[in-house]
Amino acid sequence: MLRVIIINGPNLNLLGRREPEIYGEDTFEDFMIHLKGKFVEDDVTLEYFQSNHEGHLLDKLHEVGFDYDGIILNAGALTHTSIAIADAIAGIETPVIEVHISNVHKREAFRHHSYVSPVAEGVIVGFGLRGYELAVAYFL
Numbered sequence: 001m002l003r004v005i006i007i008n009g010p011n012l013n014l015l016g017r018r019e020p021e022i023y024g025e026d027t028f029e030d031f032m033i034h035l036k037g038k039f040v041e042d043d044v045t046l047e048y049f050q051s052n053h054e055g056h057l058l059d060k061l062h063e064v065g066f067d068y069d070g071i072i073l074n075a076g077a078l079t080h081t082s083i084a085i086a087d088a089i090a091g092i093e094t095p096v097i098e099v100h101i102s103n104v105h106k107r108e109a110f111r112h113h114s115y116v117s118p119v120a121e122g123v124i125v126g127f128g129l130r131g132y133e134l135a136v137a138y139f140l
């Protein structure tokens with residue numbers, strides 16, 4: 001049984017209400033039901049964790065990063081600022097796929113740099129919530 005966790009960072013609890021023209025109208029809780037349904041026949045368990053606090057994200061990465069088979073991480077704006085998250089990913093064993101809902105390269109220049117990308121196994125950007133599904137498919 002493959003164990004995969006989705007970790008979402010700051011402001012992603014507001015999905016569905018936050019800038020829907022960029023991030024869509026689905027809440028992540030509704031999307032998780034859809035996602036679990038897609039992989040119901042597969043040998044995978046999917047968990048979800050969200051926090052607006054950098055330290056809590058670090059604690060979660062440390063907690064799962066030696067046992068789980070895959071981490072799907074959307075660090076939100078911390079992607080562009082957090083050396084601590086990059087160091088945590090470098091320090092754990094579980095591979096991390098970086099996901100962004102929007103195409104950050106089409107947006108402001110400050111979103112073009114990611115501290116996560118150099119330590120991620122791969123990056124999925126700009127496919128909306130489907131990016132998470134593609135990441136699960138990769139781990140499978």
Ligand code: DQA
Nearest residue numbers: 011074076077100101102111
């Ligand atoms: C985001 C892109 C980031 O630049 C932004 O700060 C977010 C969401 C995305 O999923 O498109 O919070 O990570």
